[in-house]
Amino acid sequence: MALKKDYEDIPGTFVFDADRGREGYQLNQFCISLRLQVNRDAFNADEGAYLDKYPMTADQRQAVIDRDWNRLLELGGNIYYTSKLAANDGINFQQLAGLMTGMGNEAYRAMMVAGGRSPEGNRYQSEWDDKEGDS
Known part of the structure; x- marks a missing residue:
């Protein structure tokens, strides 16, 4: 276990x-x-x-x-x-990351070139759960 x-x-x-x-x-x-x-x-x-x-x-x-x-x-x-x-x-690996994030290749590339995803709102599952509840 x-x-x-x-x-x-x-x-x-x-x-x-x-x-x-x-x-x-x-x-x-x-x-x-x-x-x-x-x-x-x-x-x-x-x-x-x-x-x-x-x-x-x-x-x-x-x-x-x-x-x-x-x-x-x-x-x-x-x-x-x-x-x-x-x-x-x-x-390729970049395309795969775009698929896995749901962002697509170009949006994923742009995010990474800009420094990656912000940790704000992305540290804990509860932060994502809260965002989904707001929808």
């Missing part, structure tokens, strides 16, 4: 720690396998058959199929490994 961690209260963030690493081991093994062209070719030819080689959970497998980038991280994926799947799909 994992202990509650203070950093779980950071909104929009899944910290890759030892617990998430254990949970996502097979998912990450799949993703890192895509660094080799022969594996990308096999995956692209038959995703289901290739995924069968990795005993992921049903949720992890579905997140891969759906290319649900944030869900992959929530289920133990490491961003640097899951980015191999994105790269296989022709998505």
Whole structure:
């Protein structure tokens, strides 16, 4: 049983720690396998058959199929490994970040060039919950 961690209260963030690493081991093994062209070719030819080689959970497998980038991280994926799947799909890291934030590529780039997201209103999940309640 994992202990509650203070950093779980950071909104929009899944910290890759030892617990998430254990949970996502097979998912990450799949993703890192895509660094080799022969594996990308096999995956692209038959995703289901290739995924069968990795005993992921049903949720992890579905997140891969759906290319649900944030869900992959929530289920133990490491961003640097899951980015191999994105790269296989022709998505670079900046584009992936734009997709994951819901901002899109250009807005995400502009935010980063301007210094990144302000910590104000982004420190605790309750701050985001309060914003949603105001809508």
